[in-house]
Amino acid sequence: MTALDLVILALVALLITGALAAMLLRNLLGAAVATALVSLGVSVFFVILRAPDVALTEAAVGAGLSGLLLALAARRLGLWRIEVQQSEEERQC
C-alpha cells in the first residue's frame, strides 16, 4: 500500500461521508455545501486519474458554478437559514 493509496482511501471516505451528509442533513443549505464538497473531492480524483482538464472543469463548473446556483436557489426558496428549525411544513427525506 503506497502513500497514494492512503490518500485515495481518505478521499473516498470523505466523498461517501459528504454524499450521506447531502442526503441526511436537515439543514438544506448545509446539504448543498456537502454536495459542492463531493464535487471538489471528485475533482481531486480526476487529477490522480491523469485527467487535469476534467479536474479543472469539475472544480470550476461542478463545484463553483453549481454551488452558486444551489445557494441562489436556496435563498429564493426560503431555505437560507443557519440553525435548524423544525416545522410541519418541511418534512425532509
Added chain:
Amino acid sequence: MSEFGLVALLVGALGLIAIGIAGLVLARNLFRLVLALAVAEAGANLLLVLAGFRQGASAPIIEGGSTLHQVAMVDPIPQAMVLTAIVIGVGVQALALALAVRAREAYGSLDMDQLRARMEADIIAAAGTAPTTSQEAPSGARPLPPPLPSPARIAAEEPSS
C-alpha cells in the same frame, strides 16, 4: 497506485451512484432531489474517467509537439465525454432548480406529497368533475366482465352430430 487504490476508487464511484439513486427515490423535498441528482452525476463521471485509466500512463497531452516518441497515455475519449457531461449536468441542475422555484411560487411548498395533493386539487377544480381514480381506489369502480359460459352450456349449445 496499486490494485487496492483502484478498487477503492471503484467502490467510491459506485457508492456515490448508489447514494444518489437512493436519494432520488427516497427524497421528499424537491431541493434534495436536485442534490441527489448532482451526487449521482459526480459518481457516474468518476466511473467513466476510471474506465479510461491505464496503469503507469501519462495525461493525454502531447509534449513538444511531436508524436514520434511513443508514450503510454490514458484514454482521452471518456475524459472528453465527461468534460461535456459536467457542463450538461450543471445545465440540467439549473433547469431543475428553476422548476422547483416556480413550483414553490405556484403551490407554496416543496414537499412532494403536499405538492401532489395541491396539484390534484387544482386539476379537479379546473376540470369541474370528481376524479374517477384516487390513491385509495386506484382503478375506480369498473363493471365486472360477463361470466364465462360453463362447459355444460357450451356442450348443450353445440350442434351434436
